[in-house]
Amino acid sequence: MQPSSPNEFVAMLDCQRHLFDIPDDVAYLNCAYISPLLNAVRDAGIAGTQRKSHPWEIFPRDFFTDAEEARGLFAELIGATANDVALGSAASYGTATAARNLPVQPGQRILVLQDQFPSNVYSWHALANESDGTILTLQRPQDDDWTRSVLEALDERVAIAALPHVHWTDGAMLDLVRIGARCREVGAALVIDGTQSVGVLPFDVNAIQPDFLAVATYKWLLGPYSAGFIYVAPKWQEGTPLEHNWINREGSEDFSNLVDYRDSYQPGARRYDVGERGNIHLVPMAKTGLRQLLDWGVGSIQYTIRARTDRISERAADMGIAALPPELRAGHYLGLRFPGGVPEGLADRLARKNVYVSVRGREAVRVTPHLWVTDEDEDRFFEVLASALAH
Ligand SMILES: Cc1ncc(COP(=O)(O)O)c(C=O)c1O
Secondary structure (H helix, E strand, C coil): CEEEECCEEECCCCCCHHHECCCCCCEECECCCCCCCEHHHHHHHHHHHHHHHCHHHCCCCHHHHHHHHHHHHHHHHHCCCHHHEEEECCHHHHHHHHHHHCCCCCCCEEEEECCCCHHHCHHHHHHHHHHCCEEEEECCCCCCCHHHHHHHHCCCCEEEEEEECECCCCCEECCHHHHHHHHHHHCCEEEEECCCCCCCCCCCHHHHCCCEEEEECCCCCCCCCCCEEEEECHHHCCCCCCCCCCCCECCCCCHHHCCCCCCCECCHHHHHCCCCCCCCCHHHHHHHHHHHHHHHCHHHHHHHHHHHHHHHHHHHHHCCCECCCHHHECCCCEEEECCCCCCCCHHHHHHHCCEECEEECCCEEEEECCCCCCHHHHHHHHHHHHHHHHC
16 A cells, blocks of 8 residues: 555555456456446446336435435545536536636637547637637647646646646646646636546546536446536636526426526536436436445556556567556556557457457557456457567
8 A cells, every 4th residue: 555645545456347247258448438337337327217217206306416416426536525516418518618618818829739539629619719719739749748848838828728637549647736837827727628537547626726627427437428527616606507407597496486587596516517417317327436436546546557557568568569658647548559550450350359449540559447457358458469460
């Protein structure tokens, strides 16, 4: 055990495959694509669907209690309070909410990274167009040190830095504590897409102080598809939601007075909740995934998966395949770069052996294991790699 912060100890966790429904002959090293459901999360989804078969057992309070609990669990994961959390439907819902509320003056810049995921790009294109701002896209630095290049680009001309914690293509990690501090110095807002990091890499809103954080639940939060969370810093909690639904207005708990229309909202970030956010199928699933993550501890999850990716990276290096150095990448993510390009037919060979990673054209292979991965899975991946390189 080693301390990761004054209040948290991290431990090497045992393999957790027994909690998932993954056949022995499947080597799934692709959590950055879609995580498998924990059996408990699947069961929560089935139970939610069964409840819809008996709507007479669904009470008005149920639209609120589950959502509040989910808010609180996500808040606990990132060091926030439930009041700071809105329920969304996707990462794009969170970034669009941020774009709806952050000001950009004509000529000001919105900073993004080269090849950033589109859900954290298109809203900024639209905002730049509407406000006569410009998009500043930082090119991938030769030395892969995104933190340095972001810090160099952050000056008074930047209105918004819209960034990930971990680049989705290869796991390159940004030091968001330093970037957050620099944003505050130059008066830029910081918007983070945490979809490839929150739940597996510690994220503390008190240390980073983002203005908005958007996260989809279907990857590292081990939750369902079509759900997400948005952290909203207190200073932006009086803004305008993307849509005007009944439940985010003040007093919506009182079903008999819903047509007593109000201008006022539910407190805190709740005004930004997506319509039908009390989703009786998805919210219980999201809650169950969050509880399991909190139970394992995010520091311990990261520590355990890093041990696996360090080993994979060393074995790949022995075959002449490079990954980012440990200090520049997140522990749950590897982008393997083949000196002569990805071998012809690698994707097919992997699929024939039930080995799942992301093969991105001829450029790189993305390997993203989680706690279900076994040593046998890892060995099978290397067997396929060795045979592909031999041909
Ligand atoms: C970095 C990142 N953000 C967001 C998403 C998903 O976005 P959305 O929830 O808007 O579909 C992905 C999916 O691959 C991603 O890699």
